[in-house]
Amino acid sequence: MLTSLAEAAPRERPAYRSFRAQVARVERLSPHFTSITFTGDELGEFGTAGLDQRVKVVLPLPEIGFAAFPEVDDWYPAWRELPQELRNPFRTYTVRAVRPDAREVDIVFVGHGDGGPASAWAAHAAPGDELVLIGPDELSAGRTSGIDWRPGEVETYVLAGDETAAPAIASILGALPDDASGVALIEVPSIDDRLEIRAPAGVEVRWLARDAHHTHGERLVPAVRDWVVRHLAARGLARATDEERAAMALAAAEHDDVPDAPLWDVPEGHSLDGDCYAWLAGEASAITTLRRFLVREAGLDRRQVAFMGYWRLGRAELD
Ligand SMILES: Cc1cc2nc3c(=O)[nH]c(=O)nc-3n(C[C@H](O)[C@H](O)[C@H](O)COP(=O)(O)OP(=O)(O)OC[C@H]3O[C@@H](n4cnc5c(N)ncnc54)[C@H](O)[C@@H]3O)c2cc1C
Incomplete structure (x- = not known):
């Protein structure tokens, strides 16, 4: 037996x-x-x-x-x-x-x-x-590991990334509920790199072409700032207290000051329930700039944001 x-x-x-x-x-x-x-x-x-x-x-x-x-x-x-x-x-x-x-x-x-x-x-x-x-491995109990999209129950989704994040953003948008609302800002090398992707009607998808005039992040960073200021900061969505915000800003500053610190900061478990969840991925220095802005200036709680440096300009992945 x-x-x-x-x-x-x-x-x-x-x-x-x-x-x-x-x-x-x-x-x-x-x-x-x-x-x-x-x-x-x-x-x-x-x-x-x-x-x-x-x-x-x-x-x-x-x-x-x-x-x-x-x-x-x-x-x-x-x-x-x-x-x-x-x-x-x-x-x-x-x-x-x-x-x-x-x-x-x-x-x-x-x-x-x-x-x-x-x-x-x-x-x-x-x-x-x-x-x-x-x-x-679909047959493994750990089949969902390697996923960093972990929003809680939130009202607004903010997705931002460059071309390397476009496949992930497309898959995430395709899996959102029909009544989801928010924005997806995707920086791509050229205007002809806009892809057909499916998104809920309430999520605005904006393709930002660098063309010959811009370097990596030059379109994405101001677009995220602008959207956050107009839609989130204006609604007072920063959830942390002043004390928490100061501690998070200090931790972010210390992290940013370590040369070549890997940029990967994703809320454990799932993120904070409530107003918004931001997912940002792409070239590391652009993502670092966005991290500084969101955590130090806009006052978003780190538990509301996943930041991922997918690659680093001038560095091969395994360097
Ligand atoms: C979790 C995660 C998911 C990713 N998903 C995707 C994906 O679905 N599709 C995708 O294309 N990439 C994706 N990337 C990014 C990809 O891993 C890197 O771009 C990787 O460096 C590509 O390897 P490579 O051999 O072409 O270049 P490497 O040998 O790694 O780099 C050689 C040189 O090319 C530069 N470089 C690397 N990538 C780029 C780029 N995109 N544009 C300009 N210069 C670059 C480097 O800075 C370096 O100087 C993902 C990364 C991570 C961490």
Whole structure:
């Protein structure tokens, strides 16, 4: 009897694991966005939790592909043990869509030239190319880990990010209730990079093109400031007391003063219920500027805001 119960118990599975995949389709959505659909026998078990769930894209090495990649549950320590020349590069991306019945996963890559291995790989990707995804396992109890969108019960959603955050923003908007209200401000390289995305009628979606005239964050930062001042600060939505605000401003200042501090500050559990929840992701210095503004000047409670530096200008992801 005991034996059969033990046999029936599901085996403990890690939240994330490696999935072998091949490129099924490549769709050039706009000058800087490419959607790549991956397929593979194991992708029927790829996690479907969506929102801003992150994954790792492991890229092939010249000549040997994935021959040296440790496909074990605890792959990272094993990867680190490898000599440098045998370590497959990997980068962080967002799952844009999952279709378990078709065993397919979509990821939207931003093209920024051949300066990074992931951008270069996506620029030349073609059906049949192989890749390894480190992603959530639908059969694991931890299948929703890697999601940072955790609003409480709120009235107003503020989403802001650059092109690297556009796939996450699109997935989040698609999952909001029909009566949601707020704004999504998305900075993109060019006016032709506006994508068709579904959003509730009460959420304004604004695409901000840098074109040739602006650097990263130059359109996004003033747009967020302007929106917050007009819609939130005017309604007195800052919830912290003066004392809490001073302590949070000090903590933010200390954090910002540490050179190269990773910019990742997401409320634990779920955020504060109430008036608003802000989710901001993109180039780290633009996000740092927004963090200073929201926490130090506008007085938003840190428990109302998720700040995520998705990448850093002039730095490769693993530097
Ligand atoms: C949680 C999370 C989710 C993400 N989701 C997505 C996603 O869905 N789609 C997506 O495209 N990106 C996404 N990113 C960002 C992506 O991981 C980085 O842009 C990454 O650096 C790309 O790797 P790479 O090999 O092309 O360049 P790296 O080798 O990492 O960098 C090489 C050089 O390129 C610069 N660089 C990196 N990214 C850009 C860029 N977008 N524009 C201009 N210069 C750049 C770096 O500053 C560096 O100088 C996400 C990041 C995180 C942390």
